[in-house]
Amino acid sequence: MALLTPQDLENLSVQLEENDATIKKVTGLDVRGICGELYGTKPDSQKIGIIPISSGEGIIGNFASSLLFIAQYFGLNGFITEHPDITGYYEAVSQGADIILMADDHMFVAHNLRNGRIASNHVATGVIYAEIASRFREATSKDILVIGLGRVGYAGAAHLVRKGFNVYACDPNRAFLEKAVQELGISPYCREDRKRFSMVFEATPNPDTISEGMIEERCLVSTPGIPCGLPPEIGRKYRVDLVMEPLVIGVASMLYSVM
Numbered sequence: 001m002a003l004l005t006p007q008d009l010e011n012l013s014v015q016l017e018e019n020d021a022t023i024k025k026v027t028g029l030d031v032r033g034i035c036g037e038l039y040g041t042k043p044d045s046q047k048i049g050i051i052p053i054s055s056g057e058g059i060i061g062n063f064a065s066s067l068l069f070i071a072q073y074f075g076l077n078g079f080i081t082e083h084p085d086i087t088g089y090y091e092a093v094s095q096g097a098d099i100i101l102m103a104d105d106h107m108f109v110a111h112n113l114r115n116g117r118i119a120s121n122h123v124a125t126g127v128i129y130a131e132i133a134s135r136f137r138e139a140t141s142k143d144i145l146v147i148g149l150g151r152v153g154y155a156g157a158a159h160l161v162r163k164g165f166n167v168y169a170c171d172p173n174r175a176f177l178e179k180a181v182q183e184l185g186i187s188p189y190c191r192e193d194r195k196r197f198s199m200v201f202e203a204t205p206n207p208d209t210i211s212e213g214m215i216e217e218r219c220l221v222s223t224p225g226i227p228c229g230l231p232p233e234i235g236r237k238y239r240v241d242l243v244m245e246p247l248v249i250g251v252a253s254m255l256y257s258v259m
């Protein structure tokens with residue numbers, strides 16, 4: 001799994017402001033509004049214990065401080081533990097954390113100690129970015145394209161199927177595609193069909209996965225993927241809105257889902 005870098009997390013508040021404005025423009029709601037409708041919850045000043053985890057590739061610069069910014073942005077009472085790992089866990093619980101946020105190289109979780117709910121970043125991120133794409137007010141049909149069927153893409157595709165969208169999907173890994181066809185009933189997207197979409201949810205760790213033949217002249221691309229799947233020249237040539245932000249939107253989805 002691709003890990004965030006400290007550079008990805010610079011200017012997070014600017015990235016959030018720009019993306020929230022775009023989301024509001026194309027869906028009618030901002031991130032708070034969409035998360036509230038998606039999960040039927042709202043933040044209530046819960047205490048958020050942020051625990052740095054030193055396993056694997058180790059602590060990522062800007063990661064814990066970014067989570068603190070996100071908690072505060074959504075009106076929550078965040079704190080970063082002085083120590084990492086188990087010592088940090090003990091500290092967070094002793095300090096009365098209602099929700100624990102911590103990540104190793106494979107899983108990033110939000111665990112609500114009061115109601116027992118737990119969320120993973122990859123599912124919460126897939127769901128929220130798919131949801132954003134599906135709420136494009138100028139969409140011309142219920143057809144939606146999902147690019148990438150890994151942990152994030154699959155979760156988003158499953159969410160869109162549940163919501164009754166016509167999900168077309170592609171992934172270079174044929175086993176991933178087969179699994180999604182079997183389990184979700186999605187339709188494989190083939191370039192030869194020359195079918196164009198006004199809503200695209202992209203969840204791959206590769207650049208330039210979106211080509212001209214895939215999108216309508218007016219289109220919304222929603223992606224947590226790093227680097228961006230939309231080539232800049234295509235974004236300029238067509239009336240494409242892009243929602244792309246490395247962490248805040250996915251973490252908002254995690255937090256709202258465990259409230």
Ligand SMILES: N[C@@H](CCCCNC(=O)[C@H]1CCC=N1)C(=O)O
Pocket residue numbers: 002003004051052053054055058059060061063064103104105106108121246247
């Ligand atoms: N152990 C490190 C955090 C590691 C996070 C790795 N996971 C990712 O980069 C995922 C989460 C969102 C996007 N990619 C620390 O505590 O500083």
Ligand SMILES: [Mg+2]
Pocket residue numbers: 125224245246247248249250251
């Ligand atoms: Mg995000």
